[in-house]
Amino acid sequence: MTGPEPAAEMRARRTRLRALLESAGLDALLVTDLVNIRYLTGFTGSNAALLVVADDCEDHDEGASEPRTRFCTDGRYTTQSAAEVPDLPRLIGRPCDRALIALAPGGAIGFEARSVSVADHAGLVHAAGDAPAGLELTATLDLVEQLRAVKDAAEIDALRRACEVADRALAELVEAGGIRIGRTERQVSLDLDQRMRVLGASDPSFETIVAAGPNSAIPHHRPTAAVLARGDFVKLDFGATVDGYHSDMTRTLVLGSPADWQRDLYRLVHAAQTAGRAAALVGATGAAVDAAARDVITDAGRGQEFSHGLGHGVGLQVHEAPSLARESASTMAQDMCVTVEPGVYLPGRGGVRIEDCGVIRRDGYQVLTLTSRELCVL
Numbered sequence: 001m002t003g004p005e006p007a008a009e010m011r012a013r014r015t016r017l018r019a020l021l022e023s024a025g026l027d028a029l030l031v032t033d034l035v036n037i038r039y040l041t042g043f044t045g046s047n048a049a050l051l052v053v054a055d056d057c058e059d060h061d062e063g064a065s066e067p068r069t070r071f072c073t074d075g076r077y078t079t080q081s082a083a084e085v086p087d088l089p090r091l092i093g094r095p096c097d098r099a100l101i102a103l104a105p106g107g108a109i110g111f112e113a114r115s116v117s118v119a120d121h122a123g124l125v126h127a128a129g130d131a132p133a134g135l136e137l138t139a140t141l142d143l144v145e146q147l148r149a150v151k152d153a154a155e156i157d158a159l160r161r162a163c164e165v166a167d168r169a170l171a172e173l174v175e176a177g178g179i180r181i182g183r184t185e186r187q188v189s190l191d192l193d194q195r196m197r198v199l200g201a202s203d204p205s206f207e208t209i210v211a212a213g214p215n216s217a218i219p220h221h222r223p224t225a226a227v228l229a230r231g232d233f234v235k236l237d238f239g240a241t242v243d244g245y246h247s248d249m250t251r252t253l254v255l256g257s258p259a260d261w262q263r264d265l266y267r268l269v270h271a272a273q274t275a276g277r278a279a280a281l282v283g284a285t286g287a288a289v290d291a292a293a294r295d296v297i298t299d300a301g302r303g304q305e306f307s308h309g310l311g312h313g314v315g316l317q318v319h320e321a322p323s324l325a326r327e328s329a330s331t332m333a334q335d336m337c338v339t340v341e342p343g344v345y346l347p348g349r350g351g352v353r354i355e356d357c358g359v360i361r362r363d364g365y366q367v368l369t370l371t372s373r374e375l376c377v378l
């Protein structure tokens with residue numbers, strides 16, 4: 001892989017965060033969300049906190065350093081954190097959040113309101129009272145999350161590899177005859193998961209959905225012992241995790257020859273998905289992209305049967321900012337990675353969803369999931 005060293009990327013992310021802290025009037029941010037900590041430092045363990053001090057970047061002859069920004073984890077991760085976070089002052093202790101608050105500079109110290117429980121907050125208030133400098137704890141929302149919505153080159157590369165694993169796993173599964181009459185949904189999902197792991201995924205991105213026949217009308221169906229039968233729609237929604245990044249794709253196939261209603265339904269969802277991808281442009285609102293796809297389905301009289309949003313951001317989490325939905329407040333920016341996934345579900349009969357994962361580029365939506373979107377008949 002080409003590009004900057006991982007440590008340089010993490011530092012660039014912390015620099016972008018510092019700009020946000022300045023504009024929010026914060027002197028530091030206590031980061032306790034583990035996904036945000038991974039994004040800012042590279043640490044992949046299960047317990048840590050990070051204190052990012054706003055005015056903390058010194059350039060020396062030996063390079064830049066951030067002497068007052070501190071990372072804390074517990075004794076289980078001494079070795080791992082030295083390897084993964086070599087470029088920040090590290091502290092070993094627990095609870096990590098309180099250990100760092102005790103070292104915080106004075107002034108307004110933000111904490112991540114979504115990840116701090118009421119009990120954690122009480123502990124922080126107590127630790128802040130003991131801190132030498134007078135400090136004021138301030139709740140913040142989504143500061144790191146808004147940075148994560150726009151991907152850097154290393155992230156897009158990881159997402160591309162995650163999508164490739166999923167594409168290849170599905171191609172191999174089809175090639176090997178793994179989606180066939182007589183198999184259960186559960187067998188197909190295990191087979192697909194196994195293939196993704198063999199191809200380099202650390203895990204599936206989420207619990208793989210395999211939904212056959214009437215079950216395909218359930219948007220988030222969990223695979224069961226239901227047997228695949230002739231004439232069924234088979235909906236597969238799945239993804240691979242590679243280097244912590246998640247892919248997400250859905251394809252809907254037909255076993256045997258499709259009935260007219262199945263062809264019509266597929267054509268409708270395909271047209272909506274095409275319209276959604278075409279609308280996913282820099283500057284478009286999440287609501288407008290959603291509407292571009294939804295209008296196609298509503299105009300066909302099936303608006304009620306498209307019961308979820310059009311898409312979501314993907315990255316270190318499978319669902320993250322921005323949102324593509326009717327109520328979305330997001331605006332599309334260059335290098336956001338989002339899914340486009342309209343679906344129409346006819347209860348008791350079957351449903352179709354087609355989902356791609358892609359990057360918003362200056363010249364349009366660049367798809368990363370490359371499996372054909374044409375109706376696949378097995």
Ligand code: ZN
Pocket residue numbers: 237238248249250355
């Ligand atoms: Zn999906």
Ligand code: ZN
Pocket residue numbers: 248312339341355
């Ligand atoms: Zn999705």
